Amino acid sequence: MNKAKLPRLSLVDSAVAELRSAVARGEWPVGERIPTESRLSEQFGVGRNTVREAVRVLVHAGLLETRQGAGTFVRARLDPTEALRRMERSTLRDQLEMRMALEAEAARLAAQRRDGPDLDAMHSALAARGAAGANLPLRIQHDRAFHQAMIAAAHNRALAELYRYFSEAVARTIARTEYDDSLPEPSQQDHEALLAAVERGDASAAEQQVRAMLAPALAALQAS
CATH class of the missing domain: 1.10.10.10 (Winged helix-like DNA-binding domain superfamily/Winged helix DNA-binding domain)
Structure with missing residues (x-):
């Protein structure tokens, strides 16, 4: 040097x-x-x-x-902290695509590996999300808890750590789609369909449901 x-x-x-x-x-x-x-x-x-x-x-x-x-x-x-800073400067489209990749794989694995406590945690978070109604901050909080419970249900330590590392960026995508009327936000029914696929052990349907839930927001970003 x-x-x-x-x-x-x-x-x-x-x-x-x-x-x-x-x-x-x-x-x-x-x-x-x-x-x-x-x-x-x-x-x-x-x-x-x-x-x-x-x-x-x-x-x-x-x-x-x-x-x-x-x-x-x-x-x-x-340096992981530098990588995180770079990711935070990426576009919302990039972050949504990253979220789709992580959550689609997590949903597939969760359908194969979930146990009783995993399903209880997902049901509890989703019920709380629905009960939050028009209270956006509370709905976002429980939405985030639902997806974190799904990640945990995948029982893959590396995936869980990676998702935790990117969790703030994931949370921002949830908030943006909730607050921005131009970006379609997955509905309560969409989340219930995802949970149903995980609960019945249909890995393919769970993975495709995640992609279907986030695809409209991605399409809207690409169109704009």
């Missing part, structure tokens, strides 16, 4: 950006120890406390890993 003086404004943020960039470029491969605080301090032209705080940020993000008595090592090249 070439020695580069960082701007005095937001020194920690600048150091974080420089470290993140170096890791993403593969300057230090995964598993390799990064330079010491003193070396990074000299390279960046900042104090060791600034470097220490920047490293702490990236350790918290999962990009770096500190090992007692051994130093700080590269844990991953891709």
